[in-house]
Amino acid sequence: xxxxxxxxxxxxxxxxxxxxxxxxxxxxxxxxxxxxxxxxxxxxxxxxxxxxxxxxxxxxxxxxxxxxxxxx
Amino acid sequence: xxxxxxxxxxxxxxxxxxxxxxxxxxxxxxxxxxxxxxxxxxxxxxxxxxxxxxxxxxxxxxxxxxxxxxxxxxxxxxxxxxxxxxxxxxxxxxxxxxxxxxxxxxxxxxxxxxxxxxxxxxxxxxxxxxxxxxxxxxxxxxxxxxxxxxxxxxxxxxxxxxxxxxxxxxxxxxxxxxxxxxxxxxxxxxxxxxxxxxxxxxxxxxxxxxxxxxxxxxxxxxxxxxxxxxxxxxxxxxxxxxxxxxxxxxxxxxxxxxxxxxxxxxxxxxxxxxxxxxxxxxxxxxxxxxxxxxxxxxxxxxxxxxxxxxxxxxxxxxxxxxxxxxxxxxxxxxxxxxxxxxxxxxxxxxxxxxxxxxxxxxxxxxxxxxxxxxxxxxxxxxxxxxxxxxxxxxxxxxxxxxxxxxxxxxxxxxxxxxxxxxxxxxxxxxxxxxxxxxxxxxxxxxxxxxxxxxxxxxxxxxxxxxxxxxxxxxxxxxxxxxxxxxxxxxxxxxxxxxxxxxxxxxxxxxxxxxxxxxxxxxxxxxxxxxxxxxxxxxxxxxxxxxxxxxxxxxxxxxxxxxxxxxxxxxxxxxxxxxxxxxxxxxxxxxxxxxxxxxxxxxxxxxxxxxxxxxxxxxxx
Numbered sequence: 001x002x003x004x005x006x007x008x009x010x011x012x013x014x015x016x017x018x019x020x021x022x023x024x025x026x027x028x029x030x031x032x033x034x035x036x037x038x039x040x041x042x043x044x045x046x047x048x049x050x051x052x053x054x055x056x057x058x059x060x061x062x063x064x065x066x067x068x069x070x071x072x
Numbered sequence: 073x074x075x076x077x078x079x080x081x082x083x084x085x086x087x088x089x090x091x092x093x094x095x096x097x098x099x100x101x102x103x104x105x106x107x108x109x110x111x112x113x114x115x116x117x118x119x120x121x122x123x124x125x126x127x128x129x130x131x132x133x134x135x136x137x138x139x140x141x142x143x144x145x146x147x148x149x150x151x152x153x154x155x156x157x158x159x160x161x162x163x164x165x166x167x168x169x170x171x172x173x174x175x176x177x178x179x180x181x182x183x184x185x186x187x188x189x190x191x192x193x194x195x196x197x198x199x200x201x202x203x204x205x206x207x208x209x210x211x212x213x214x215x216x217x218x219x220x221x222x223x224x225x226x227x228x229x230x231x232x233x234x235x236x237x238x239x240x241x242x243x244x245x246x247x248x249x250x251x252x253x254x255x256x257x258x259x260x261x262x263x264x265x266x267x268x269x270x271x272x273x274x275x276x277x278x279x280x281x282x283x284x285x286x287x288x289x290x291x292x293x294x295x296x297x298x299x300x301x302x303x304x305x306x307x308x309x310x311x312x313x314x315x316x317x318x319x320x321x322x323x324x325x326x327x328x329x330x331x332x333x334x335x336x337x338x339x340x341x342x343x344x345x346x347x348x349x350x351x352x353x354x355x356x357x358x359x360x361x362x363x364x365x366x367x368x369x370x371x372x373x374x375x376x377x378x379x380x381x382x383x384x385x386x387x388x389x390x391x392x393x394x395x396x397x398x399x400x401x402x403x404x405x406x407x408x409x410x411x412x413x414x415x416x417x418x419x420x421x422x423x424x425x426x427x428x429x430x431x432x433x434x435x436x437x438x439x440x441x442x443x444x445x446x447x448x449x450x451x452x453x454x455x456x457x458x459x460x461x462x463x464x465x466x467x468x469x470x471x472x473x474x475x476x477x478x479x480x481x482x483x484x485x486x487x488x489x490x491x492x493x494x495x496x497x498x499x500x501x502x503x504x505x506x507x508x509x510x511x512x513x514x515x516x517x518x519x520x521x522x523x524x525x526x527x528x529x530x531x532x533x534x535x536x537x538x539x540x541x542x543x544x545x546x547x548x549x550x551x552x553x554x555x556x557x558x559x560x561x562x563x564x565x566x567x568x569x570x571x572x573x574x575x576x577x578x579x580x581x582x583x584x585x586x587x588x589x590x591x592x593x594x595x596x597x598x599x600x601x602x603x604x605x606x607x608x609x610x611x612x613x614x615x616x617x618x619x620x621x622x623x624x625x626x627x628x629x630x631x632x633x634x635x636x637x638x639x640x641x642x643x644x645x646x647x648x649x650x651x652x653x654x655x656x657x658x659x660x661x662x663x664x665x666x667x668x669x670x671x672x673x674x675x676x677x678x679x680x681x682x683x684x685x686x687x688x689x690x691x692x
Binding site: 021033036063 | 122125169170173287357
C-alpha cells in the first residue's frame with residue numbers, strides 16, 4: 001500500500017535527502033519519496049507489512065533528524 | 073514567521089548584541105572568554121546539544137557536528153570572535169533559509185488556493201454546509217455569488233459568470249447557464265447556481281490539480297539529483313581533507329599545529345552543503361509554482377528541466393492548432409447575394425443535425441421559417457433537395473451536382489464544400505472549414521523566437537486541409553492523412569531527427585492521441601479543464617486551450633534552468649575558491665563564513681526569482 005504522511009520539523013533539505021536515502025534501503029520498502037518543499041513522505045510497502053515497516057522508518061528518520069515527527 | 077523561527081531570531085539578536093559588545097569593549101583575559109562564551113551558548117546551544125545527541129547515534133557528518141567542531145576548535149585556539157561568528161552566522165543562514173522556504177511554500181499554496189472549504193447542499197428544507205468530500209454524485213449543490221464551486225458538475229438552474237483565473241490564469245470570466253458543465257475551483261461571480269454533481273471530490277478537477285502540483289517535486293530533475301548526489305560525497309570529502317590538513321603538513325614540515333588547525337577549521341565551516349541542496353529544488357518549486365499560476369501544470373521538475381531543451385515541437389491539428397469546430401469560411405454566390413445563398417443553404421439544411429449543417433445555420437444566424445420549406449428529400453451521400461418559397465433548391469457535394477447534371481465550378485481545395493443550385497441552375501458554393509485558433513500563428517512564431525528548431529504538424533485530416541493550415545501557420549513540416557497508429561510511427565521517426573540532448577514535445581488535446589503523448593519526450597495536453605484523458609496522459613497540462621501557453625512554459629523552464637545553473641556554478645565556484653585559499657592560508661575563517669552563509673543567502677534569493685513569471689504572461 002502507498003500512503004502519504006505529513007512531516008513536522010523537517011528543517012533541512014539535505015536531511016530530507018538523507019532520510020529518503022536511508023529509508024529506501026530498509027527491508028520491505030518498495031518506494032519512498034521525501035518531499036522537503038511540501039513536508040511530506042510517501043511510503044510504499046507490501047500491504048500487510050505497512051505498520052511494522054513504518055515503525056522502522058520512524059526509527060531511521062529519527063536517527064537522522066531527532067526532532068522529526070511523522071504524522072499518520 | 074513561526075514560533076520557533078521567532079525564538080531563534082531573538083536568540084540571534086541577543087547573541088549578536090553581546091558579540092558586538094565583546095568586540096568593542098576590548099576586554100582581555102577571562103572576562104573576554106566569558107562574554108564570548110555566553111554569546112556562543114545563547115546562539116548555538118541547541119546546535120551543540122543536537123551534535124552531542126547525533127554523535128551518540130553515530131551521525132558524524134551532520135552539519136550540527138561540523139559547526140560544533142569548527143566553533144569549539146576556534147575557541148581552543150583562543151579565536152573567540154571567530155568561534156561565535158561561525159555559530160551566529162550559521163544560525164542566521166538557517167533562519168533565512170527556513171523563512172525563505174516557508175515563504176515560497178506559502179506563496180505557492182496561495183496561488184494554488186483552490187481547495188473548497190464547504191459545499192452547500194439542501195437537506196430537507198434547509199441549506200446546510202457540508203464537507204465537499206461528503207457530497208455524492210447526483211447531489212444538487214447550491215453555489216452563491218462569491219463562493220467557490222466545490223465539485224465538478226452540470227448547471228441545473230441559474231446563470232452566472234465564473235472566474236476561472238485561479239485554474240487557468242485567464243482573466244476573462246466564463247459565462248455559464250443551464251446544461252453547461254462547470255469545474256471545481258472556479259469562483260461564481262454574480263448569479264446563484266444549482267449544480268448537479270458529476271464527480272466525487274477525490275476525482276474532481278481541484279483534487280487532481282492539487283495532487284499534481286504537490287507531487288510535482290517528487291519527480292526530480294537531473295540537476296536536482298546531481299546536487300543531492302554531490303552533497304552525499306562533498307561533506308565527507310571536505311571533512312577528511314580537513315583532518316589531513318590538520319595533521320599531515322605539520323607532521324611533515326614540523327610547523328606548529330595551530331596554523332594548520334585553523335586552516336582545517338575553515339574547511340569544516342565550508343563543508344555544509346545544505347544551502348546548495350535547497351537552492352536547486354527551491355528554484356524548480358518556484359518555476360512549477362509560477363507555471364501553475366499561468367495555467368500550465370507541470371507534473372515534475374524533470375519535465376520542467378526537459379522543456380528547456382526542446383528542439384522539435386509536434387502538434388496535433390484538430391483541437392490543438394484549430395478549434396475543432398466547423399465554420400463557414402467562404403461564400404461564393406453566382407447571380408445572387410451572399411446573404412441569399414446562405415439563407416437558401418440554411419433553409420435546405422434545416423432538418424439536418426450534421427455539423428456542416430449546423431455551421432451553415434450558425435452563419436445564417438436568423439430563425440428559419442419552416443413554413444416556407446416543403447418536400448425535403450435527403451439524397452444519401454449527396455445532399456438534400458427541398459422546395460423553398462416555391463423554388464427547387466439542391467444543396468450538397470459535387471456528386472449531387474453531377475447527378476443532377478448541373479454545371480458547376482470545382483472549388484475543392486480545402487475544407488468541405490457545399491454546392492447550391494436553384495431551379496436546376498448553379499447558384500454558388502459555401503466552404504466550411506475548421507477554424508484556426510486566433511493565437512496559433514503567434515504561438516508558432518513565439519516558439520521559433522524561443523529557439524525551437526522545428527515545428528511539425530501531424531493530422532488525420534486530408535492532405536489539402538492539412539497543408540493549408542500548415543502554410544497559414546508557417547509550420548516547417550506537415551504529415552497528413554495519418555491513422556492513429558501512423559502518428560506513433562511518424563513520431564518514432566521524428567524522435568531520431570533531434571540531437572543527442574534535444575527533446576521532442578508533442579502537443580495534443582488528449583483525445584485519441586494518448587499513445588503519441590506518452591511516446592514523446594514531453595507530452596503536452598491542451599485544454600486540460602474537464603478532460604481527464606489529457607490530465608492522465610500528459611506530462612504538462614495546459615489548462616486553457618491557448619497554444620501560446622507552450623512558449624510561455626518554455627520560457628519559464630529556461631528561466632528556471634538558468635537560475636539553477638547560476639546557483640550551482642556560483643556556489644561551487646565560491647566554495648572551491650575559498651577551500652583553496654583556506655588550504656594555503658589566505659582565507660580567514662571570516663571568508664569561510666561568507667562562503668557558507670553568504671553563498672546560501674544569495675543562492676536562495678536567486679532561487680526565489682523563479683516564482684516570478686509575470687513577464688511571460690502575455691496580455692491577451
